[in-house]
Amino acid sequence: xxxxxxxxxxxxxxxxxxxxxxxxxxxxxxxxxxxxxxxxxxxxxxxxxxxxxxxxxxxxxxxxxxxxxxxxxxxxxxxxxxxxxxxxx
Amino acid sequence: xxxxxxxxxxxxxxxxxxxxxxxxxxxxxxxxxxxxxxxxxxxxxxxxxxxxxxxxxxxxxxxxxxxxxxxxxxxxxxxxxxxxxxxxx
Amino acid sequence: xxxxxxxxxxxxxxxxxxxxxxxxxxxxxxxxxxxxxxxxxxxxxxxxxxxxxxxxxxxxxxxxxxxxxxxxxxxxxxxxxxxxxxxxx
Amino acid sequence: xxxxxxxxxxxxxxxxxxxxxxxxxxxxxxxxxxxxxxxxxxxxxxxxxxxxxxxxxxxxxxxxxxxxxxxxxxxxxxxxxxxxxxxxx
Amino acid sequence: xxxxxxxxxxxxxxxxxxxxxxxxxxxxxxxxxxxxxxxxxxxxxxxxxxxxxxxxxxxxxxxxxxxxxxxxxxxxxxxxxxxxxxxxx
Numbered sequence: 168x169x170x171x172x173x174x175x176x177x178x179x180x181x182x183x184x185x186x187x188x189x190x191x192x193x194x195x196x197x198x199x200x201x202x203x204x205x206x207x208x209x210x211x212x213x214x215x216x217x218x219x220x221x222x223x224x225x226x227x228x229x230x231x232x233x234x235x236x237x238x239x240x241x242x243x244x245x246x247x248x249x250x251x252x253x254x255x256x
Numbered sequence: 257x258x259x260x261x262x263x264x265x266x267x268x269x270x271x272x273x274x275x276x277x278x279x280x281x282x283x284x285x286x287x288x289x290x291x292x293x294x295x296x297x298x299x300x301x302x303x304x305x306x307x308x309x310x311x312x313x314x315x316x317x318x319x320x321x322x323x324x325x326x327x328x329x330x331x332x333x334x335x336x337x338x339x340x341x342x343x344x345x
Numbered sequence: 346x347x348x349x350x351x352x353x354x355x356x357x358x359x360x361x362x363x364x365x366x367x368x369x370x371x372x373x374x375x376x377x378x379x380x381x382x383x384x385x386x387x388x389x390x391x392x393x394x395x396x397x398x399x400x401x402x403x404x405x406x407x408x409x410x411x412x413x414x415x416x417x418x419x420x421x422x423x424x425x426x427x428x429x430x431x432x433x434x
Numbered sequence: 435x436x437x438x439x440x441x442x443x444x445x446x447x448x449x450x451x452x453x454x455x456x457x458x459x460x461x462x463x464x465x466x467x468x469x470x471x472x473x474x475x476x477x478x479x480x481x482x483x484x485x486x487x488x489x490x491x492x493x494x495x496x497x498x499x500x501x502x503x504x505x506x507x508x509x510x511x512x513x514x515x516x517x518x519x520x521x522x523x
Numbered sequence: 524x525x526x527x528x529x530x531x532x533x534x535x536x537x538x539x540x541x542x543x544x545x546x547x548x549x550x551x552x553x554x555x556x557x558x559x560x561x562x563x564x565x566x567x568x569x570x571x572x573x574x575x576x577x578x579x580x581x582x583x584x585x586x587x588x589x590x591x592x593x594x595x596x597x598x599x600x601x602x603x604x605x606x607x608x609x610x611x612x
Contacts, residue, residue: 168369168387168420170355174288175343177259179312179336181303183322186335191257191312193288193343199352199371199385207288209257209312214359218344223357223369223387228495228584229409229420231318233361240335242257242318246364246418247357254353254371255396263466264521266437268490268514270481272500275513280435280490282466282521296466298435298490307522317406317584320496329513331435331496346547346565346598348533377530377549377563392537401535401547401565406495407587407598411539424542424596425535432531432549433574441555442610444526446579446603448570450589453602458524458579460555460610474555476524476579485611498585507602509524509585 168225170249171196173218177209185239192216192245194224199254210243223247257314259338260285262307266298274328281305281334283313288343299332312336346403348427349374351396355387363417370394370423372402377432388421401425435492437516438463440485444476452506459483459512461491466521477510490514524581526605527552529574533565541595548572548601550580555610566599579603 171194179186190212196205201221210224213233222245224230230244260283268275279301285294290310299313302322311334313319319333349372357364368390374383379399388402391411400423402408408422438461446453457479463472468488477491480500489512491497497511527550535542546568552561557577566580569589578601580586586600 169384170371170387175341177312177336177341178339180339181305182312182336183303183333185322191336193259193341195288196384199373204384206258206285206293209259214361216359223355223360225418225420227420228317228406230418231321232409232416233363233418235416238321238324240314240319240322240333242314242316244361244418247355247360247369250356250358252353252355252371264519266490266514266519267517269517270483271490271514272481272511274500280514282437282519284466295436295463295471298437317495320499327499327502329492329497329500329511331492331494347562348549348565374562377551382562392539394537401533401538403596403598405598406584408596410587410594411541411596413594422539422596425533425538425547428534428536430531430533430549442608444579444603444608445606447606448572449579449603450570450600452589458603460526460608462555473525473552473560476526495584498588505588505591507581507586507589507600509581509583 168223169196170221171224173216173220173222183240185237208243210245211241212245216245216248221249257312258285259310260313262305262309262311272329274326297332299334300330301334305334305337310338346401347374348399349402351394351398351400361418363415386421388423389419390423394423394426399427435490436463437488438491440483440487440489450507452504475510477512478508479512483512483515488516524579525552526577527580529572529576529578539596541593564599566601567597568601572601572604577605
């Protein structure tokens with residue numbers, strides 16, 4: 168997983184099977200100093216994350232397991248909203 | 257998933273089992289300022305995306321689930337055509 | 346897998362199904378000279394790794410196999426605490 | 435998938451189960467201007483690609499589905515030989 | 524897959540289920556001129572690769588298929604020891 172900041176939303180009317188009724192957020196990965204780093208990821212959100220919040224994103228088939236009985240072609244999901252993180256370097 | 261811009265098409269006569277009748281588009285990933293970033297991805301399209309449109313691309317096994325009963329060796333699929341996206345930084 | 350150094354922890358109250366009771370550590374990948382390199386990874390830990398320790402992290406579905414009968418959407422797990430590594434270049 | 439140019443071959447006598455009788459090619463990813471970009475990939479070829487040809491490479495489990503009933507540990511396969519591609523930027 | 528050079532070994536006493544009796548090697552990816560490139564990968568070795576040898580590494584679930592009936596959380600395996608490779612650019 169990685170930590171990112173929710174920076175926006177994306178909407179699509181024309182979409183694939185299994186993509187109905189999904190909230191898709193734009194998540195910008197951040198580093199340990201909370202600087203933006205790398206490319207933004209589009210992740211499905213089912214736990215109510217909002218813009219500005221830091222979230223944990225899981226990717227690939229492990230993320231898709233949450234839609235296990237459906238044909239939803241999702242490769243990234245927000246799996247937690249960060250309360251806090253502590254770095255001791 | 258990531259957001260990209262459809263920039264072209266690719267054709268192949270000689271191909272693997274399960275690759276018949278697939279429309280393959282070239283998608284250039286873009287960042288939050290819509291600048292091109294990273295390497296282009298070849299994605300299957302079943303929802304009618306066209307050159308110049310911004311699309312959402314899913315990758316890996318989660319993308320392939322759309323071809324679940326076939327042997328199609330596809331690792332990237334366009335899962336949505338972007339109507340709009342909103343970034344609040 | 347890759348070798349990284351455990352640099353911290355992350356907490357999330359609001360989370361997805363299957364994320365309960367997981368210890369999530371922040372792992373910074375390191376190179377052969379033990380310099381930090383690349384972006385930090387959030388990995389589940391079930392073997393008692395602590396801050397400052399060097400660990401081996403596995404990713405993707407191979408990591409998730411450890412939670413095989415559950416819906417845990419975990420894409421990275423600490424699979425070993427490094428005793429030593431030897432580089433002969 | 436990505437587009438690359440076949441630049442060579444690799445041979446290995448000592449190998450894992452399921453790797454017998456596979457033709458392994460070295461594919462250099464190229465960008466939209468056909469410049470080499472990123473690291474070379476070793477891909478299995480079953481459709482007769484040759485050095486100098488541009489090919490489409492699929493990766494991960496979607497690529498391995500072509501060997502579905504075997505234990506072949508292949509994570510990249512050439513799935514098409516490019517006839518032409520068109521970029522309209 | 525990618526080609527890399529075996530540069531060392533790593534040992535871990537404290538480890539996850541399914542990690543027993545695995546030989547773990549440190550593999551440094553190399554480019555077509557055999558220069559080191561990118562981050563080192565920890566790969567399981569079952570075919571007797573040694574330090575200094577060039578090897579082919581497969582990653583992800585396709586690599587793990589070699590441990591199919593076990594819970595081994597391995598995401599990279601050495602699948603061949605390179606006899607030679609030929610690049611014609």
